[in-house]
Structures are given as C-alpha cells and as structure tokens.
Amino acid sequence: MADIIAIDKSGRIVIPKAIRDVMNIKEGTKFLISEGQYGRIELQKFDAEDIAARLEEELKDVDFDAIEKKVRKEMDEWLRKEHPDLYD
Numbered sequence: 001m002a003d004i005i006a007i008d009k010s011g012r013i014v015i016p017k018a019i020r021d022v023m024n025i026k027e028g029t030k031f032l033i034s035e036g037q038y039g040r041i042e043l044q045k046f047d048a049e050d051i052a053a054r055l056e057e058e059l060k061d062v063d064f065d066a067i068e069k070k071v072r073k074e075m076d077e078w079l080r081k082e083h084p085d086l087y088d
Contacts, residue, residue, distance in 0.1 A: 003016045015025060022035040023045065080087055 001019055001022065004011045005013050005016065007013050010080040014080065019025070025045070032044045034042045
C-alpha cells in the first residue's frame with residue numbers, strides 16, 4: 001500500500017487512515033525515524049516490549065557465560081602480549 005502525502009508548515013505528516021488501520025497505529029504509537037538511502041526516510045513502529053520479547057526469544061539458547069569467558073581470555077592474552085610489564 002502506498003500513498004502520496006504532503007508535509008505541513010510545522011513539519012508534520014499524516015499517515016493515511018487505511019495504513020493506520022492495517023498497521024494498528026493509534027495515538028501514542030512510537031516510531032523510529034531514520035535517513036535511508038536515495039532520499040528515503042525510513043519510519044518503523046517502535047515497541048520496546050515487542051523488541052524485548054523478540055530478543056529474549058532469539059537469545060534464549062545463547063550461552064553468555066561462555067562468551068564472557070572467551071572475551072576475558074582473549075583480553076588477557078592481548079594484555080599479556082601488549083603490556084607484559086603489568087604481569088611482572
């Protein structure tokens with residue numbers, strides 16, 4: 001679905017009702033707006049609770065303790081190589 005809209009003198013745009021209805025956009029809905037390529041403006045619904053739930057689901061099987069252990073080991077190796085005087 002696409003439509004042509006105009007910006008008003010205060011810099012506001014109105015999202016057409018048909019799009020608001022399809023995307024369940026109501027008063028108070030938050031958006032992330034960013035500059036895209038080729039003169040595009042990207043507008044994305046922003047729902048922190050939805051993002052948190054998706055992250056929780058996607059990361060449920062990630063072993064963060066193993067990641068932390070690996071990073072600490074790599075940092076220790078780097079420090080020993082670059083700053084051996086710290087370990088005297």
